[in-house]
Amino acid sequence: MFGHEESMAPDDDKDDNDLIQSYYACDDAAFEELVGRYRKRLFAFFRGLGFSYADADELTQDTLTRVCLTKDKPDAQFNPAKGELDAWLLRIAYRVACDAWRRKQPTMVSTEELAVEGTSAWEPADRGPDAEQQAAANELLDALAACLNELSRMEHAVVVLVIMRGLSSAEAGQILGTSEDAVNTALNRARNKLPECMKSKGYESVDPRESVDPQALRQAMAERGDEFLVQLGEDIVVRCRRRQR
């Protein structure tokens, strides 16, 4: 389910189901282990949906709290017969996002705010060997994040789940509570809108991959173990070398 992130999972004997069942059997340490496995992924999920860093932090904790409270609610507990734990977590996380949207207009982050956030305490200290190239890549990704925020919520969520997280349309439909056809329709609309939006921000002919630090990208893609991405990373490295010559 978290297809592109397998390498994020720690090497541990207990699988997710073992951990949550241990937690239900009163082992709070097992819950902490689950938190360690999923907190950053949930944070990135909420960021992908366009929430600010502060809101993503709060909604991540909200999701984990709701998971925690299922211990006292047998009907709401994770049931392995109904699917994987990560899909169950994403369903809860999406409900949390919908609640947040209902509660208030969330702090959707503009390109300018992203630039400011990028220099705040949230920004990782190590920006890599080629800061200029990294900055260019960040600018492009900021523009893309701003374009995502211009999509409808359904389109936005579908892009996050299907393209960014690598889920199938059927899996995304289960999480969003809609049909596979509806997911595909939203995905097609988003695929039409995003390039247009990027064009309006001056990214018409620029391949975003060329702005990326080749070493870091190659390493990141290899870690993902996704053949397409590994090949993509290699292509970019080759093109970057040509440009440097």
Place this chain on the structure above:
Amino acid sequence: MNEKALAAALRLLFERELKRAPEKPFGQGSQCLSLPRFRPAVVEQWTETERAHVASCPDYCQRMLALSWREDHPPLAHLKRYVQAEYPYPAAMRFHLEHDGCRRCRLVVELLLLKAVEWLAGAVAVIYGEGLLQQRAAAFAEPRAPVYLRQTSEDGKLIVTVVETDPPEHELKVYVEAPGCGEAGGRVKVTVAGEGERLEQELELEKTEFGWEAEASFGKFEEAASRLGEDWVVVAVFREPEG
């Protein structure tokens, strides 16, 4: 920008957010409680050390306490202590009332501030109905479902049901059952409060073949609803018979 490039950029965006995810949640310190310690069943069993820490930790622990109330509202006793300025975790309650804007608890707090409900008596049942009267905007939308709300008090001794009866009567009625009521019977004060007005009645419980029960009509539904507004809270408080 072609589709492959777009997909690659979107994945990189996700990777970037994953890298930027903070190592720990905002405000969390080494003494902070783990999330399972904020389960309602556990909060009442906190040690003195835990209570003292949470009281001094508005940024993380009180925020986590408030997050646990997004699914289950804070217990009535906590709201009462907050109104009396005796609640040790006020930042948590402010987060719930102001940041989360919980309308149910705000209405209850308003009733407490107005001293409209008496809390020292035994069982208290609270029902919250949000946007009860909102009609769908589209002309072809289905009509609104009749109001039907039912709630049991935290101690299980009082069950309250709020009903919009069928036409032609079409009244707002409240039914009270008191399975925890002793042989002596008792009274129940029912307060229906909205953002508009507050309606109250005091009911004498009567013994029936099913136990102690009472019912009250608050008049024609449309008229009562127009006085109450969109969101209601119904509070029923059991009172032992005097003497």
